[in-house]
Amino acid sequence: MSASSVDLNLLLVLHTVLTERNVARAAERLHVTPSAVSNALARLRSALGDPLVTRKARGVVPTPRALELAPGLARVVRELELMLSVAPFEPASCTRTFTLAVADLGQVVWSPLLAAAMRREMPLAHLRVVGIDTLVSLGDLSASEIDLHLGIPAKGPGIYAEPLLEERSVLAARRDHSVFERRVTRRALGELRHVRVEMVPGKNFRDPFAATYARAGVPREVVMTVPSYTTAAEIVAASELVTMLPLSFLRARGEGLGLREVNAPLPAHTARIAMCWHERTHADPAARAFRALVRDVVKGRQRT
Structure with a gap:
């Protein structure tokens, strides 16, 4: 007889009856009626071809076949209970590897702070940081490899997004650029040549700054991507x-590279930064703790 031919719930009933040696007490422990226990035993007798238990004045007596089954049933039920039990999550003993997808903005600004925070709160855990191109190539957040995405809010079935802050972008040039020699008018701004950032080529990229320049009525010549x-x-x-x-x-990097902000006549450009995750990790205690750590780092609540 194979396990697939027997309703495994019936074996749990038999284990409980053999433990209690009483149908009524077994029913109470299983939160069912005594008649439900009796019906389950009848089905199992038919499947195994053995009476399993016989009644006595104040309970039941197991047959030799039932006594043979009892130790194995007890072991299996105990292992199942251990497997299904949820121990309290302890950050200090967590050995998980968490994968964070974030653009190089976050890699430069937040990753060092996050590494320090994990060293304090989850010293045995590991952090894997990947770029947005890797996030896309792996299948976005629905892929099992990515725990969290930090950046522009993601959308889609089963996606959670929690806004964290707004990030302002500015025009930057090298410190001794000729643009700083005179007042930056719209005409002067339109004469500049630009480098554009496109993190995932070929994925219907929408240049977020094109609209900013359009609103200002300033042409923008992009000569490099x-x-x-x-x-x-x-x-x-x-x-x-x-x-x-x-x-x-x-x-974070401007002073070391010799870059300055250009005081340009452009509308302010801000982008919402959110952390996003998939429903498969929503209730996981370790993933929740990791999200809390990222939240505190990005919002500036973690000390350095």
Whole structure:
């Protein structure tokens, strides 16, 4: 006889009856009626071809076949209970590897703070940081490899998004750029040549700054497209080109690269930054703790 031919719930009933040696007490423990227990035993007798238990004055007596089954049933039920039990989550003993998908903005600004926070709160856990191109190539948040995405709010079935902050972007140029020699008018702004950041080529990329320039009535000549803010900043630092950079990125890297913000006649451009995750990790205690850590880091509640 194979396990697939027997309703495994019936074996749980038999285990409980053999433990209690009483149908009524077994029914109470299983939260069912005594007649439901009796019916289950009848079905199992038919399947196994053995009476299993016989009645006595104040309970039941197991047959030799039932006594043979009892130790194995007890072991299986105990292992199932251990497997299904949920121990309290302890961050200090967590050994999980968490995968965070974030653009190089977050890699530069938040990853160092997050690494320090994990070292304090989850010292045995590991952090894997991947870019947005990797997020897309793996199948976005529905893929089992990504625990959390930090960036522009994602949408889709089963996706949760929690807004964290708004990030302002500004026009940046090298410190000795000619643009700083005179007042930046719309005409002067339109004469500049730009580096554009496109993180995932070929994925219907929408240039977020095109509308900003359009609202200002300023033409924008893009002469170079690169996959990251880091690359754009390096190019601008070594040329007469300019680029739009998130303000926090410029503050983190601008001084070292010799970059400055250009006081340009442009409408303010802000983007919402959110952390996004899939419903498959929504209730997981370890994933929830990781999200709390990321939330505190991005909102500036973690000490350095």
